[in-house]
Amino acid sequence: MDRYRVTPGSTVNLADHDPGDRSEFKGNKSAGKKRQAELAGQLADLQRLLWAEDKHKVLIVFQAMDTAGKDGTIRKLLARTNPQGVKVANFKKPTPKELSHDYLWRVHPHAPATGEIGVFNRSHYEDVLVVRVLDLVPEQRWSRRYEHIADFEQLLADEGTTIIKFYLHIDLDTQKERLQARLDDPEKRWKFNVGDLDHRGLWPEYMAAYEAAISKTSTEDAPWYVIPSNRKWYRNLMVTQIVVDTLRGLDMEWPEPEEGLDDVVID
Ligand code: AMP
Ligand code: MG
Numbered sequence: 001m002d003r004y005r006v007t008p009g010s011t012v013n014l015a016d017h018d019p020g021d022r023s024e025f026k027g028n029k030s031a032g033k034k035r036q037a038e039l040a041g042q043l044a045d046l047q048r049l050l051w052a053e054d055k056h057k058v059l060i061v062f063q064a065m066d067t068a069g070k071d072g073t074i075r076k077l078l079a080r081t082n083p084q085g086v087k088v089a090n091f092k093k094p095t096p097k098e099l100s101h102d103y104l105w106r107v108h109p110h111a112p113a114t115g116e117i118g119v120f121n122r123s124h125y126e127d128v129l130v131v132r133v134l135d136l137v138p139e140q141r142w143s144r145r146y147e148h149i150a151d152f153e154q155l156l157a158d159e160g161t162t163i164i165k166f167y168l169h170i171d172l173d174t175q176k177e178r179l180q181a182r183l184d185d186p187e188k189r190w191k192f193n194v195g196d197l198d199h200r201g202l203w204p205e206y207m208a209a210y211e212a213a214i215s216k217t218s219t220e221d222a223p224w225y226v227i228p229s230n231r232k233w234y235r236n237l238m239v240t241q242i243v244v245d246t247l248r249g250l251d252m253e254w255p256e257p258e259e260g261l262d263d264v265v266i267d
Contacts, residue, residue: 001242004225006218012211012226019169021228025237032233036076039240044080046247050115051085053252057112057161060243061120063129063213064168065206066196067178068229070121073168076236077243078119087112091122103127103145104152111156124149128213133205146216157221164246165222166239167214168229172203 003024006012025032050056060077062070078086089110098106104124112118128149132142153163170178179196182188199206218224225242229235 001225001238001245004227004238004242006214006224006226008219008223010215010218012214012218012224014169014207014211014226017169017226017228019171019174019228020230022231022234025234029231029233032237036233036237036240037079039237039244040076040078040080042244043077043240043247044082046244046252047081047085047117049252049254050117050247050250051082052115052254054115054255055160056250056252057114057156058117058247059112059120059156059161059163060117061123061125061163061165062168063123063125063166063210064229065170065175065203066193066199067175067182068168068170069232069235070168072232073166073236073239074119074121077240078117081117085115086117086119088119088121091120091124091126103131104148108152112161114160124152125213125217129206129209130199132209132212133199133202146213150217150219150222153217153219153222162246162250163222164243165218165224166242167210167224167226168235169226170229172200174230175200 001024025035027035050058062073064070074088078088087110091107094103094106107120107124110118110120128142128145131137132139157163179192179200182192214224214226225238227235227238
């Protein structure tokens with residue numbers, strides 16, 4: 001799955017990343033869905049071990065344009081996990097109180113504890129994405145944030161957090177189809193925000209902001225993955241595979257039981 005990992009220090013040009021790519025899985029859609037479900041089960045097993053070992057913390061960050069599938073991916077990824085050990089944080093437009101603090105203030109409390117998987121649905125990256133594109137703070141301020149963010153993530157990593165960051169990559173046509181589907185389906189209409197169309201109109205500016213953020217903050221300890229996301233099943237499969245592979249790489253072990261348990265008799 002290294003194919004989608006952004007090598008630290010490299011410069012990402014999203015035009016070179018095909019959002020319709022499906023080269024890492026040979027089967028068709030139904031085989032892909034079946035495989036994803038198996039992997040989601042493996043993730044549940046790994047999560048039990050993570051929780052029992054109580055040593056590592058795992059943080060998974062999702063960023064994407066509207067309709068790329070942050071919500072759907074999180075649902076499929078975590079479908080089999082134990083909700084007690086998973087904390088999903090959603091980062092919306094900051095409240096006045098949040099805005100009166102520094103931009104990492106609202107984020108840090110959601111970083112996972114040992115044994116937990118923390119998932120960020122949007123994140124501190126909004127502060128160099130939407131904030132940059134809409135000019136919400138002067139460039140002199142947002143331009144220094146890449147360094148803060150890299151340092152913040154290094155702090156989390158140094159203190160035992162395994163970090164994986166996903167950018168779900170779709171193209172404009174796919175977004176158009178999905179927005180249209182939201183308009184047409186009475187059960188999806190609630191998700192439609194006319195305001196989202198403003199972001200769509202700024203697509204090139206957003207791509208440039210994503211390229212800068214991903215290029216400047218993909219590190220050994222907090223790598224970015226650019227996931228082709230025009231096909232939902234392929235996106236879910238790749239994300240789940242990468243999370244499973246990463247957790248496997250932690251070489252976790254079940255904790256040593258107490259001494260003398262062989263002699264215990266329960267009356
Ligand atoms: P949604 O994820 O569709 O519920 O939308 C959340 C909205 O909040 C998006 O339009 C984000 O761009 C916006 N948002 C999230 N974080 C920030 C931030 N730090 N500053 C400004 N807008 C933000
Ligand atoms: Mg939205």
